[in-house]
Amino acid sequence: MTAMEFSARPPRRGINLEKWGWIYMRASGVVLIVLIFGHLFMNLMVGDGVKAIDFGFVGGKWADPFWQWWDVLMLWLALIHGANGMRTIVNDYTNPGVVQKVLKGALFAAAAALIVLGTLVVFTFEPCPVGAPADLLPSFCAA
Amino acid sequence: MPETSAGTLTAPAKPARQKPGGTLYRGREGMWSWVLHRITGVAIFFFLLVHILDTALVRVSPEAYNAVIGTYQTPIMGLGEVALVGAIVFHAFNGLRIILVDFWAWATRHQKLLFWIVVGLWVVTMLAFTPRHLINVFSH
Ligand code: HEM
Ligand code: HEM
DSSP: OOHHHHHTSOOOOSOOHHHHHHHHHHHHHHHHHHHHHHHHIIIIISTTGGGGOSHHHHHHHHTSHHHHHHHHHHHHHHHHHHHHHHHHHHHHHSOTTHHHHHHHHHHHHHHHHHHHHHHHHHHTOOSSOTTSOGGGSOGGGOO | OOHHHHHHHSOOOOOOOOOSOOSSSSSHHHHHHHHHHHHHHHHHHHHHHHHHHHHHGGGTOHHHHHHHHHHTTSHHHHHHHHHHHHHHHHHHHHHHHHHHHHHOHHHHHTHHHHHHHHHHHHHHHHHHHHHHHHHHHHOO
């Protein structure tokens, strides 16, 4: 047997998913800093911070498409970044096999389900549901 | 004869015991930043899973949402939010350090210095955040 036989395997073709995952972690990280720091600043620092958050507060924010898209972008980028990072950790601590497949399947299912749910929540949000007590609703519902 | 004096007769100076560390990844700053980055990443991930579910309650009813977000405003959760923000701020700044170390030769050579800059920025950010947040939580 010669060394040649080992290297005779043709180079892999097609796109290298691990490489794109690596790039994604970095690109999404840079954007997420802006999105998450902005989210935390708006919700924890401005005004009375966490004490001011209620249904009316969310209604006020999502009345503006700017904050709708801010949140949806943050939702997608953070969940994919987090789930892909968790996949790396699963790879590090488990051996290939059933357990590893189940864990990765659970990560994928959780991320996919929450991306769908979160996106629907933002875009189907009803700020002035009929029958709800007016003092719980954003002020513009009175008009 | 006491043991300690025996060595002075013949024993050549022992070679300095090798300390773990000294590579880019094992021991010292390189390893600790990696451990912290991993732990904070996992913690944020699990928070986010819960957080999307609690936000989804705005589609159930104003009462349901207000009940859950009300728990965010209790003193215990207020302290938990300091821990959460601390984890995110570390993960974010250290993530930037990782990116710089990967793409920029100067940063690769000075990754230890950059780690201490991350720690410094973390302290400054938390000093700006924590008092204001705790005042919000514990007053009104
Ligand atoms: C204690 C800290 C936090 C508080 C009080 C908080 C509060 C809120 C509130 C009130 C909303 C409703 C919409 C809005 O205000 O924009 C929201 C949505 C959201 N937050 Fe946070 N948040 C916190 C931390 C975080 C963190 C650390 C992340 C990211 C890792 C995050 C990601 C999101 C996402 C993705 C949404 C949109 C959910 C959806 O699409 O249904 N939040 N958050
Ligand atoms: C705030 C902005 C963020 C930045 C700058 C950032 C940056 C990074 C970077 C550069 C990596 C290393 C990837 C690699 O080595 O290939 C990473 C890993 C990771 N991130 Fe983030 N990230 C951010 C937010 C988040 C959020 C919101 C979550 C959770 C939802 C998260 C969870 C993780 C996890 C679980 C890992 C894997 C850790 C490991 O392999 O040890 N990160 N992040």
